[in-house]
Amino acid sequence: MMTVEKLxxxxxxxxxxxxxxxxxxxxxxxGRETPKGIYAxxxxxxxxxxxxxxxxxxxxxxxxxxxxxxxxxxxxxGTSVEGIEFPLLIKLIDAASPLSVQVHPxxxxxxxxxxxxxxxxxxFLNDEPSQVYCGFTPGTTRDDFLTAMKNETFExxxxxxxxxxxxxxxxxxxRVHSIDAGCLILEIQQSSNTTYRIYDWGRVGNDGKPRAxxxxxxxxxxxxxxxxxxxCVPVKKxxxxxxxxxxxxxxxxxxxxxxxxxxxxxxxxxxxxxxAEDGFDISFAESSYRVEKxxxxxxxxxxxxxxITSNLCLTILLISMPVD
Numbered sequence: 035m036m037t038v039e040k041l042x043x044x045x046x047x048x049x050x051x052x053x054x055x056x057x058x059x060x061x062x063x064x065g066r067e068t069p070k071g072i073y074a075x076x077x078x079x080x081x082x083x084x085x086x087x088x089x090x091x092x093x094x095x096x097x098x099x100x101x102x103x104x105x106x107x108x109x110x111x112g113t114s115v116e117g118i119e120f121p122l123l124i125k126l127i128d129a130a131s132p133l134s135v136q137v138h139p140x141x142x143x144x145x146x147x148x149x150x151x152x153x154x155x156x157x158f159l160n161d162e163p164s165q166v167y168c169g170f171t172p173g174t175t176r177d178d179f180l181t182a183m184k185n186e187t188f189e190x191x192x193x194x195x196x197x198x199x200x201x202x203x204x205x206x207x208x209r210v211h212s213i214d215a216g217c218l219i220l221e222i223q224q225s226s227n228t229t230y231r232i233y234d235w236g237r238v239g240n241d242g243k244p245r246a247x248x249x250x251x252x253x254x255x256x257x258x259x260x261x262x263x264x265x266c267v268p269v270k271k272x273x274x275x276x277x278x279x280x281x282x283x284x285x286x287x288x289x290x291x292x293x294x295x296x297x298x299x300x301x302x303x304x305x306x307x308x309x310a311e312d313g314f315d316i317s318f319a320e321s322s323y324r325v326e327k328x329x330x331x332x333x334x335x336x337x338x339x340x341x342i343t344s345n346l347c348l349t350i351l352l353i354s355m356p357v358d
Contacts, residue, residue, distance in 0.1 A: 039093040041109060043316050043323050044332040046099065049077035049085035054239050057130035059218065063310075064328025075127055078330035079306055081120040084227045091323075099332075112303040112335030114355040120225060122284055124306055124330060124353060127156075127219040133212050134245070135167070135188050135233040138226065139255040140207025147251045149230075153206045154223030155266065155279050156213075157286065157351060158197045159310045164216035167192035168264040169209050176258045179210075183249070188212075188233060195264060200349070202266035202278050202286070208257030209264070220308060222284050222353055230255065278351075285354045292347040298339045303355040305333040307342075314344040 048066065056074025060066065077085040079099070087099040094102050099120060103110060107118030115121055138152035156166065167188070170179070174191045182191045192210065195203050197217045205211050210232070213219065230248035239245045268276040268288065274295060278286040289295060291314065299305055307316075313326040316333075318340035325331045333340070342350065 041106070041334040041337050042092050042321065043325070043337070044089055044094065044099075044102070044110075044334070045091045045325070045329055046079060046087040046332070047090045049080065049087065051075040051077070051085070052240065054237060054245075055129055055131045055133050057128040059128050060126060060328075065326065066328070073128060075125050077123065077125045078308070079120065079122070079124040079332055080225065082123050082225050082227055085123075106334075109336045110304055110332070110334040112299075112301055112355065114303045114357045121355065122306075122353070123223050123225045123227075124308075125221050125223075126159075127213065127217065127221055129213050129215055129217045129219075131215045131237070132235055134229075134231040134235070135192070135210065135212045136229050136231050137210045137252050137256050138207045138228055138230070140257075143255050144207070144228070147230075147254055149228035149251070149255075150224070150226035151207050152224050152226035152228055153281060153283050154221055155202060155204045155281070155284070155286065156197075157202045157220045157222075157278065158199055159218040159220060160197055160199050160216065161218075162216060163199075164197040165214045166195050166197050166203060166217060167210075167212040167214070168195050168203050168205060169193045169211070169260060169262070170258075172261060179256070179258070183232065186233060193264065203264040204266055204279055204281065205264065206257075206260070206281075208255055209260055210256055220310075220351060222286060224283050280356060282356065285356055287352045287354070289342070289350040289352055290347065291342050291344050291350055294341055294343045296339070296341050297352075299333050299335050299337040301336050302357040304335045306353040307331050307333065307350055308353070309348055309350045311348050312344065312346050314342055314348060314350065317341050317343065
């Protein structure tokens with residue numbers, strides 16, 4: 035039986051995915067000691083069975099996040115989360131070539147296609163501008179999409195969104211999308227690994243064979259009535275804090291920290307902090323923790339008051355759950 039320890043900010047060992055479209059920037063950008071190879075995705079915080087997070091610091095080091103949550107889940111997750119499963123999957127995406135044209139089911143149709151619902155959002159970390167495809171161009175009909183699928187002319191019906199550093203896009207389940215080459219993204223999503231590929235740009239997988247397509251299921255979950263603009267428009271909440279996205283499944287706030295910022299985990303929701311620019315310090319009670327550039331840290335919901343400190347002016351991303 036696991037011994038229940040004092041709450042503290044949790045860091046994790048990344049879980050890497052070597053999908054064929056992946057790149058190699060993540061280790062060098064964030065000073066991670068990994069062998070050379072393809073690092074398409076780095077799963078930062080997850081209890082999904084396809085990539086379980088393992089705690090890397092403190093008294094829970096070496097334990098899976100699921101095991102820790104089984105012991106002290108409510109204190110970490112907060113009152114806004116039902117049960118003791120981490121409700122999100124937070125990952126980094128580094129694309130050397132375009133991802134497949136794809137779609138995910140939503141909460142209303144996932145069960146009918148034996149999938150997991152997946153609404154997500156992207157926060158762009160690119161130093162060099164790129165683009166994503168997200169949703170349909172205005173006026174696109176189901177027949178237009180079927181024609182584009184037949185002729186492999188998806189660029190004609192998919193909305194192009196610039197992937198510029200600091201920008202963000204919202205991708206609800208049912209919205210067709212693709213991430214283009216060069217993108218570096220922090221993705222926040224429901225805890226799901228269900229993807230229905232529609233087109234894969236003629237490439238083969240790591241085994242040298244074309245990857246499986248899932249057109250029949252994709253057509254069952256695509257929302258052909260979805261015409262919303264996917265671009266997230268930031269809203270100022272208070273000095274140094276902007277809300278980038280608030281959905282039914284997650285909230286992303288952008289903190290501008292110069293010197294220090296006082297924050298509080300008040301018991302309602304966990305908080306996950308990430309900064310791609312530089313490291314920072316977290317202090318609470320009598321303790322202090324260093325978070326290095328590119329590390330993700332999970333703040334337990336009942337940690338209470340804490341302070342972020344940096345010698346530089348940093349943009350720090352804060353992920354949490356929607357609360358009343």
